[in-house]
Amino acid sequence: MTDPIVQLSQATKQFIDGKDRHCVLDQVDFSLHAGQSVALTGASGSGKSTLLNVIAGFESLSSGVLAINGESVEQWKDPQWSLFRHRKLGVVFQQFNLLTPLNVRQNISFPLSLNNQKWSEWCDHLVKKLEIDGLLDRHVASLSGGQQQRVAIARSLAHKPALLLADEPTGNLDQQAGLEVMRLLTEISSEGETSVVLVTHSSECADFMDTRYHLSNGQLHD
Template sequence: MGNSIVTLNSVCKGFNDGDKHHQVLDNTNLQLAPAETVALTGPSGCGKSTLLNIIGGFEFIDSGNLSLFGNNTADWHDSQWSQYRRSNLGVVFQQFNLLTPLNVKDNIAFSLRLSQQHWSPWCDHLIDLLGLSAVKNRHIEALSGGQQQRVAIARALAHKPQLLLADEPTGNLDENAGRDVMTLLTELAKESQTSILMVTHSAECAAFMQRRWHLEQGHIHE
């Protein structure tokens, strides 16, 4: 277990839907090592996004043990979760969750301020590589879906997090743009030594990651 950054031991998580109970994680075990990249696949509704939300601290487990960066999270309070999210975590949501009143550069700078960091040459490098230099002063509403996707990735990586959680990061892109974004995402993660756990339905996107986990009926198979 030594230096894994995410460890799940016998984690269970279920939901009640009316009088039906859906068990999405059933004594699930996994370990993610530093700078490791993993694609998470599985049928719709199997709990892939729930698993990301648990690792991000947006949802909580019913039983079992979740350790992050060698720390058991069982006793963590809001302040510890907030600190972890600000310092160690980058997230690319399916819905982007960008701040629409702000322009591209301010969206990225906002996430930096949360982690008490300042704009750096790395941020310029991100904007440049992701093809956003020409639109960095534009408002989010004026961007295409593909450009918004790239802003979301730049924002998630701006503070060089040790862990990036990505939920269908190419879901809104055509095949070529998706391939470009995956190439950049893996290159940038390598540069900043960031681990990636990415939910995807695309076999082509999954192939960019070093490992592949398949979640089905509450269990992960490699």
């Protein structure tokens, strides 16, 4: 079997607040293989987003090991992290984080430009599947929340990343729109052979993933 895309071993993350020490991840073991999709559930403040941030390299572990494709990232510097994020990683945020001065096509093309890639047939497929092909020349600030979330998903998958991290991607949508977005995200990720780690409060959204873990008291539970 090939190395996991992501492997955390005895991963611990602590935050210090004055004299208090908060342990949000407590010796967590976690692995994600190619083609796998995982949902992380848990109460607010349980460390779900922290776990995503650690995988993406936005936060470092207090102790333990994070390996990407079998390689420990302990010695990675900014260039290695940037290369990983540009080529292998897609991220969908709850707040969309679109580039508001740009139109839809320019937002989706942004990760392509970081990899010296051009708009492709895959991009045409994405925007058609997400039903935003008629919005490419619209500025994103003029779109509804549901439309902006679809643009964010297209942007995150335009470069066919090996790994997608989705942090409450339906949190700002009503239930029906959220479930439709999850269906599309799951279908397109599968088509692009992208592994997914999803943070969600929604049991319905978690059901779209192959595996579900619950995070509480710093521990992952099946």
